Amino acid sequence: MPNRLKSWALMLPGLGWLVVFMVVPCVLLLAYSFFERGVYGGIDYVFTWGNFERAADPLYASIFATSARIALTATAIAVVIAYPAAYAISRAPVRRQTALLVLVMLPFWSNYLIRTYAWIVLLNREGLINRALSALGLVDQPVPMLYNEFAVVTGLVYNYLPFVILTVYSSIQRLNPEVLEASEDLGAPAWKTFHRVMLPLTLPGVAAGAVFVFVLSIGNFITPDLLGGGRFQMVGNLIYDQYLSARDWPFGSALAMALIAVMLLLLFAQALAVKRAEEKGVQDA
Amino acid sequence: MRNLALGLHLRLVYLFLYGPILVLMVLSLNRAGMPTAWTGLSFKWYARLAESGPIVQSALNTLIVGVSSTVIATVLGTLLALGVENRRRSGALDAMLFAPMIIPDIVLAIALLSFYTALEWTLGLYSIILSHVVFNIAFVCAVVRTRLRSFDYSIVEASADLGATDLTTFRRVTLPVIFPGVLAGALLAFTLSIDEFIIAYFTAGAGQGSTTLPMQIYAMIRFGVTPEINAMATIIMGVSFALVLVSQRLNKGAMPGQ
Numbered sequence: 001m002p003n004r005l006k007s008w009a010l011m012l013p014g015l016g017w018l019v020v021f022m023v024v025p026c027v028l029l030l031a032y033s034f035f036e037r038g039v040y041g042g043i044d045y046v047f048t049w050g051n052f053e054r055a056a057d058p059l060y061a062s063i064f065a066t067s068a069r070i071a072l073t074a075t076a077i078a079v080v081i082a083y084p085a086a087y088a089i090s091r092a093p094v095r096r097q098t099a100l101l102v103l104v105m106l107p108f109w110s111n112y113l114i115r116t117y118a119w120i121v122l123l124n125r126e127g128l129i130n131r132a133l134s135a136l137g138l139v140d141q142p143v144p145m146l147y148n149e150f151a152v153v154t155g156l157v158y159n160y161l162p163f164v165i166l167t168v169y170s171s172i173q174r175l176n177p178e179v180l181e182a183s184e185d186l187g188a189p190a191w192k193t194f195h196r197v198m199l200p201l202t203l204p205g206v207a208a209g210a211v212f213v214f215v216l217s218i219g220n221f222i223t224p225d226l227l228g229g230g231r232f233q234m235v236g237n238l239i240y241d242q243y244l245s246a247r248d249w250p251f252g253s254a255l256a257m258a259l260i261a262v263m264l265l266l267l268f269a270q271a272l273a274v275k276r277a278e279e280k281g282v283q284d285a
Numbered sequence: 286m287r288n289l290a291l292g293l294h295l296r297l298v299y300l301f302l303y304g305p306i307l308v309l310m311v312l313s314l315n316r317a318g319m320p321t322a323w324t325g326l327s328f329k330w331y332a333r334l335a336e337s338g339p340i341v342q343s344a345l346n347t348l349i350v351g352v353s354s355t356v357i358a359t360v361l362g363t364l365l366a367l368g369v370e371n372r373r374r375s376g377a378l379d380a381m382l383f384a385p386m387i388i389p390d391i392v393l394a395i396a397l398l399s400f401y402t403a404l405e406w407t408l409g410l411y412s413i414i415l416s417h418v419v420f421n422i423a424f425v426c427a428v429v430r431t432r433l434r435s436f437d438y439s440i441v442e443a444s445a446d447l448g449a450t451d452l453t454t455f456r457r458v459t460l461p462v463i464f465p466g467v468l469a470g471a472l473l474a475f476t477l478s479i480d481e482f483i484i485a486y487f488t489a490g491a492g493q494g495s496t497t498l499p500m501q502i503y504a505m506i507r508f509g510v511t512p513e514i515n516a517m518a519t520i521i522m523g524v525s526f527a528l529v530l531v532s533q534r535l536n537k538g539a540m541p542g543q
Contacts, residue, residue: 026393
């Protein structure tokens with residue numbers, strides 16, 4: 001059998017599965033977003049732009065804005081924590097680096113719900129952190145730390161930090177150490193070497209990690225649900241409600257499409273930025 | 286000074302990552318089960334888990350879903366990886382293989398629910414399995430592809446030159462070489478599948494019989510803080526960590542970014 005045919009034959013069952021159980025359902029979702037809602041839920045097959053107009057309504061647009069703000073905050077905090085951590089790992093003895101990275105990734109591969117639940121235990125009024133604070137005499141009243149934006153951001157940072165550490169680490173790893181030495185030899189102070197040499201060269205890795213956290217955070221539903229206590233909504237919760245409570249599937253689909261559009265735009269921008277950085281790198285070299 | 290600060294920062298990061306998990310593990314052994322005070326060592330919360338019918342049933346369901354979707358996805362994902370690595374790079378193909386890993390769970394969940402409803406299927410454990418295979422294929426394929434990048438295709442040519450059929454070459458040459466990668470992919474797929482919640486929640490249908498463990502946990506958490514969750518968390522963490530460590534050992538370099 002010719003090679004081309006052979007590789008298609010190998011790919012067929014897997015690709016077929018993805019087409020039937022991913023592409024077709026997503027296309028169906030796209031189609032639903034242009035139909036009207038039936039009287040008793042369900043779909044009325046009448047074309048309309050109404051769902052998207054409604055999604056752009058200030059009420060819903062503000063939920064998108066809140067989600068973006070929370071996702072952005074979580075992303076910024078994760079990057080600030082992750083960068084020095086990744087740098088510290090890259091400076092460790094080579095033999096220990098793999099172990100340190102596995103330790104970073106390990107929590108990520110365990111149950112998301114349970115990791116989120118752990119923060120309920122830590123942050124609630126009777127929780128460990130409040131008890132510690134009052135035992136130390138720092139507060140008289142329990143500090144409300146749960147069921148607010150602080151809790152949601154904490155949960156998101158906690159769950160996605162490992163990925164940022166990993167992406168930043170791999171871009172630091174790719175860095176040519178001679179460039180840093182050259183900068184130091186030329187008399188640049190450490191902060192300047194970092195600011196002018198290291199940071200720009202590792203920016204693609206930072207961007208990859210940041211986009212990852214942002215994308216996962218903005219569509220998140222469990223963290224705002226459990227740690228936000230349902231007091232404020234993010235896009236994920238809104239989609240969930242439209243599907244399971246309001247039973248307005250067309251509107252839920254439109255919201256999902258809007259979310260996907262935001263994500264694709266970001267991923268595209270990131271890919272473009274990486275490509276530019278690479279081309280620039282080639283020119284410089 | 287700088288190294289000292291970096292080292293301290295890294296230690297704090299590990300404390301941040303493992304502190305909450307350790308708290309749950311310690312609490313699971315506390316007689317009172319609550320973070321109020323240590324009231325003595327007890328395994329009663331573990332015993333409670335074993336006695337609870339719904340929890341045992343949902344654990345069983347999770348195993349069924351995890352094993353079935355892993356087996357299907359491992360076969361399809363491995364074939365897919367072999368096919369993809371055998372041809373020129375294609376952006377469209379890469380995007381399709383990457384998509385299940387980045388589409389938000391909630392979006393894939395409602396898409397699948399819409400799809401099954403349009404087909405008027407009665408949902409149950411099988412629809413969760415069909416759905417889990419989607420993202421499991423993507424992960425297995427990604428892990429096996431990493432393995433294949435360092436694969437020396439000249440041994441395949443040698444095998445063909447010596448007169449072996451494609452199937453014999455696959456069985457005797459290719460598979461043994463990539464097997465650690467296949468197994469690592471399978472273990473990751475299994476880990477992801479037993480932990481997955483949102484897609485299962487949407488594609489399980491209304492029947493009580495298709496509740497998986499994460500769905501059970503979600504219900505328990507929403508109900509309030511109950512000490513049994515600590516014991517369950519400890520067991521699940523232990524199982525997940527063991528699976529990932531085994532997978533990591535099997536396929537050095539298969540974890541993303543390494």
